[in-house]
Amino acid sequence: MKKKGKLLITDDNKSVLKSLQLFLKHHFEELVTCNNPNQIPDLMRQNEFDVVLLDMNFAAGVNTGNEGLYWLKQIRKISKRTVVILFTAYGDVNLAVESMKHGATDFILKPWDNKKLLATLKCGVELSRTKLELEHSNQHRKLLTADLNQPAIKMIGESKAIKNVYELINKVAITEANVLILGENGTGKEIVAREIHNQSERKDQVFMNVDLGALSESIFESELFGHVKGSFTDAKEDRIGRFQAASGGTIFLDEIGNLSQAMQAKLLSVLQNRIVISLGSNKEENVDMRLISATNAEILKLVQEGAFREDLLYRINTVVINMPPLRERGNDILLIAVHYLKKYADKYGKNYTGLSKTAKDKLLNYSWPGNIRELKHCMERAIILADKSSFEAADFQLEESDVTIDLSEKPISLEEGEKILIYSALKRHKGNISNVARELNIGRQTLYRKIEKYNIL
Numbered sequence: 278m279k280k281k282g283k284l285l286i287t288d289d290n291k292s293v294l295k296s297l298q299l300f301l302k303h304h305f306e307e308l309v310t311c312n313n314p315n316q317i318p319d320l321m322r323q324n325e326f327d328v329v330l331l332d333m334n335f336a337a338g339v340n341t342g343n344e345g346l347y348w349l350k351q352i353r354k355i356s357k358r359t360v361v362i363l364f365t366a367y368g369d370v371n372l373a374v375e376s377m378k379h380g381a382t383d384f385i386l387k388p389w390d391n392k393k394l395l396a397t398l399k400c401g402v403e404l405s406r407t408k409l410e411l412e413h414s415n416q417h418r419k420l421l422t423a424d425l426n427q428p429a430i431k432m433i434g435e436s437k438a439i440k441n442v443y444e445l446i447n448k449v450a451i452t453e454a455n456v457l458i459l460g461e462n463g464t465g466k467e468i469v470a471r472e473i474h475n476q477s478e479r480k481d482q483v484f485m486n487v488d489l490g491a492l493s494e495s496i497f498e499s500e501l502f503g504h505v506k507g508s509f510t511d512a513k514e515d516r517i518g519r520f521q522a523a524s525g526g527t528i529f530l531d532e533i534g535n536l537s538q539a540m541q542a543k544l545l546s547v548l549q550n551r552i553v554i555s556l557g558s559n560k561e562e563n564v565d566m567r568l569i570s571a572t573n574a575e576i577l578k579l580v581q582e583g584a585f586r587e588d589l590l591y592r593i594n595t596v597v598i599n600m601p602p603l604r605e606r607g608n609d610i611l612l613i614a615v616h617y618l619k620k621y622a623d624k625y626g627k628n629y630t631g632l633s634k635t636a637k638d639k640l641l642n643y644s645w646p647g648n649i650r651e652l653k654h655c656m657e658r659a660i661i662l663a664d665k666s667s668f669e670a671a672d673f674q675l676e677e678s679d680v681t682i683d684l685s686e687k688p689i690s691l692e693e694g695e696k697i698l699i700y701s702a703l704k705r706h707k708g709n710i711s712n713v714a715r716e717l718n719i720g721r722q723t724l725y726r727k728i729e730k731y732n733i734l
């Protein structure tokens with residue numbers, strides 16, 4: 278049978294340590310012994326122990342158990358999941374009760390009975406592993422519920438361009454192939470990734486959405502691979518990484534074209550080996566996930582320029598799905614527009630009865646640089662502002678907003694200034710949200726909120 282459990286055994290009597298080690302090494306995966314309790318914190322930071330067998334009386338001549346109680350509290354501060362079993366030559370029930378109140382799990386009297394000691398330590402290991410599983414499943418649940426709150430969205434469209442996409446989704450969903458989705462901002466890359474997941478055998482497992490564009494270099498590793506407590510200053514608790522949480526399901530890596538070279542190397546290694554090691558840990562964990570990636574960047578150009586690793590591209594692009602821009606989807610513009618007009622009319626308690634011919638022409642002839650996201654916002658705005666149920670061309674504000682202002686001519690508010698900055702950055706980066714967010718040094722979500730607030734797209 279495979280040996281299980283990492284134990285730390287502390288006792289100031291070296292011969293006790295020796296005989297425990299001889300007996301227990303046959304039963305547990307790893308044993309560390311120490312005869313000086315001051316080493317406990319360091320040892321615990323270097324190893325993840327399931328159980329600490331803690332002597333109650335260290336200092337020679339002292340037998341009040343106070344030193345044991347002190348170290349029990351320190352251990353509990355370092356790790357809540359490590360089980361502490363006390364070891365004492367004095368069968369003091371009061372002391373046992375006192376130490377249980379401070380989190381000890383059990384009590385062993387010296388001289389000990391090998392059978393009882395073994396059974397108690399094994400129970401301790403089981404308890405510790407259960408606590409760990411619970412901790413992981415709680416974190417797993419938190420990551421999952423964040424995604425479950427996303428309502429299911431039906432893809433709308435009957436154009437040839439989008440039918441090709443549906444066909445590819447149908448073909449690829451049932452396989453385990455890695456899929457790369459390319460397309461401008463707002464073309465529906467995420468919705469396609471979800472659709473592939475929902476049609477796959479993994480549909481009952483997690484769909485983990487990771488916006489790589491929102492992860493800075495400093496949190497990339499801990500967010501994706503997890504960390505163990507104490508591995509860096511802010512690591513107050515063990516934390517499961519998104520790869521581990523996605524195991525069994527699908528991971529969607531959005532904005533993959535924005536990764537730095539260092540992050541690309543780390544990602545490539547996970548994808549090649551399907552193994553992750555949390556920051557500060559030395560334990561390898563197997564991960565089994567379906568990979569879907571997306572980017573609005575011209576990835577081949579990035580490869581030619583040396584900004585994106587070719588070997589990483591070949592890992593992620595087994596099947597490529599090109600999302601057509603909305604302006605190339607013809608009548609789908611109207612189908613999607615009407616869908617959202619009805620939806621927002623419902624939401625805001627208004628009526629929608631139709632679009633005039635001139636309104637339809639206006640929507641069909643516009644270039645939609647922000648694609649479906651822009652169309653959606655435009656329909657929401659029209660519904661909010663409307664005091665009628667049938668819509669004319671004038672009800673849709675589609676001209677590029679003229680927000681260029683000569684700052685020396687006219688005093689402007691901070692808000693107006695912000696709007697100008699965002700608008701001109703969007704123009705400069707041709708609507709690429711990630712590049713704009715990076716230039717303005719704000720998160721993508723914040724940028725989306727501001728775009729919406731100022732009606733910029």
Ligand SMILES: Nc1ncnc2c1ncn2[C@@H]1O[C@H](COP(=O)(O)OP(=O)(O)OP(=O)(O)O)[C@@H](O)[C@H]1O
Pocket residue numbers: 430431432433434460461462463464465466467468469531573613649650653710
């Ligand atoms: N075919 C469609 N029918 C209806 N709504 C759609 C369709 N495609 C996309 N949407 C909606 O448009 C918005 C943008 O879609 P999504 O987030 O999937 O685009 P994206 O390409 O991933 O954007 P980004 O590149 O900015 O991350 C979402 O609100 C989505 O629900």
